[in-house]
Amino acid sequence: MIPSLLDVRHCFVTDARGQALIHDVSLSVRESECIGIIGESGSGKTMTARALLGLLSEDLKLQAEAMILGGQDLLTLSPKARRQVISSTIGFVPQNTVAYLHPLIRIRNQITDGYLAQGLGTPKEALVKAEQLLASVGIQDPQRVLNNYPGELSGGMRQRVNIAMALMCDPQLILADEPTTALDPIVQKQVTELFFQLHQTRHVALLMISHNLNLLRKYCDRIVVMYAGQIVEAGPTAEVYDYPQHPYTQALISVIPQLDQDPNLPLAEIPGFVPEKDRDRTSCLFADRCRLCTPECRQPLTIQEETAHFVRCRNAEGV
Numbered sequence: 001m002i003p004s005l006l007d008v009r010h011c012f013v014t015d016a017r018g019q020a021l022i023h024d025v026s027l028s029v030r031e032s033e034c035i036g037i038i039g040e041s042g043s044g045k046t047m048t049a050r051a052l053l054g055l056l057s058e059d060l061k062l063q064a065e066a067m068i069l070g071g072q073d074l075l076t077l078s079p080k081a082r083r084q085v086i087s088s089t090i091g092f093v094p095q096n097t098v099a100y101l102h103p104l105i106r107i108r109n110q111i112t113d114g115y116l117a118q119g120l121g122t123p124k125e126a127l128v129k130a131e132q133l134l135a136s137v138g139i140q141d142p143q144r145v146l147n148n149y150p151g152e153l154s155g156g157m158r159q160r161v162n163i164a165m166a167l168m169c170d171p172q173l174i175l176a177d178e179p180t181t182a183l184d185p186i187v188q189k190q191v192t193e194l195f196f197q198l199h200q201t202r203h204v205a206l207l208m209i210s211h212n213l214n215l216l217r218k219y220c221d222r223i224v225v226m227y228a229g230q231i232v233e234a235g236p237t238a239e240v241y242d243y244p245q246h247p248y249t250q251a252l253i254s255v256i257p258q259l260d261q262d263p264n265l266p267l268a269e270i271p272g273f274v275p276e277k278d279r280d281r282t283s284c285l286f287a288d289r290c291r292l293c294t295p296e297c298r299q300p301l302t303i304q305e306e307t308a309h310f311v312r313c314r315n316a317e318g319v
């Protein structure tokens with residue numbers, strides 16, 4: 001059995017009014033594993049990522065039974081020690097390539113900052129490493145880019161810089177939050193392929209949040225499906241895509257556009273809306289939109305958690 005690199009147990013995030021943004025999320029990532037997180041906009045994917053990274057804003061409250069990263073329970077550490085463990089284990093690649101890089105600081109200073117702060121080497125060694133990493137993520141003139149300001153680079157170049165920056169401290173896990181959203185389709189494909197190539201060559205675990213279900217299907221070992229701040233299904237990629245158990249996953253997969261689809265046909269969508277945050281969370285949150293909903297689905301739901309293929313639905317097999 002491959003050891004767990006990250007193990008989050010029963011994590012809750014609530015806002016200042018006590019409304020649940022993340023409700024009872026449990027997630028584990030094994031060494032060198034590639035996991036995809038999917039779900040509609042607002043389902044809590046970014047919030048989950050921010051909770052893992054210790055980047056929640058101060059008005060939000062985090063509670064969890066355990067958050068084990070690299071063998072250490074983050075919840076028992078001081079804020080400083082927690083930041084140290086997170087930044088030395090996880091490399092983060094954000095959605096927004098512009099906001100993440102400081103516009104007035106040269107790339108050379110931004111990319112070497114974390115490495116130097118962690119005392120991993122001298123400034124000269126940091127620059128050599130940064131140059132090598134920029135070259136390895138497809139930047140042809142790394143010395144020039146190191147001297148550039150972010151505004152002098154294209155969106156694709158900035159995202160390559162972010163990826164190189166995420167690799168500076170030799171993380172065991174890369175957490176990428178819709179990392180190609182701001183890029184045009186051709187660059188999107190290049191940058192995405194780069195992620196999976198890095199995952200394969202460096203054996204770094206990858207937790208990828210994406211709306212591109214076809215792409216996650218191609219590369220991920222496991223898929224986690226989120227809905228209204230909860231995980232509704234999680235399991236091996238082929239099983240989740242070929243035999244989705246939760247009606248929400250079934251609906252999500254049925255609306256993936258196919259290459260051979262008539263371009264004149266409207267894109268399919270899941271009817272209805274995500275429930276309000278203050279809704280009772282003991283019963284199924286998808287019930288109002290579910291074609292298979294029965295009166296029992298409005299009753300509190302007990303689920304079997306320790307399964308390789310987890311499904312939060314009373315009608316799913318094995319639940």
Ligand SMILES: Nc1ncnc2c1ncn2[C@@H]1O[C@H](COP(=O)(O)OP(=O)(O)OP(=O)(O)O)[C@@H](O)[C@H]1O
Pocket residue numbers: 015021039040041042043044045046047048057060
């Ligand atoms: N600081 C905050 N305070 C209160 N609510 C917030 C805050 N940030 C996000 N939310 C809410 O939390 C919920 C989950 O948001 P989140 O950004 O995690 O969704 P997401 O699945 O990543 O969506 P997308 O795919 O659009 O990025 C949303 O309803 C959002 O409005």
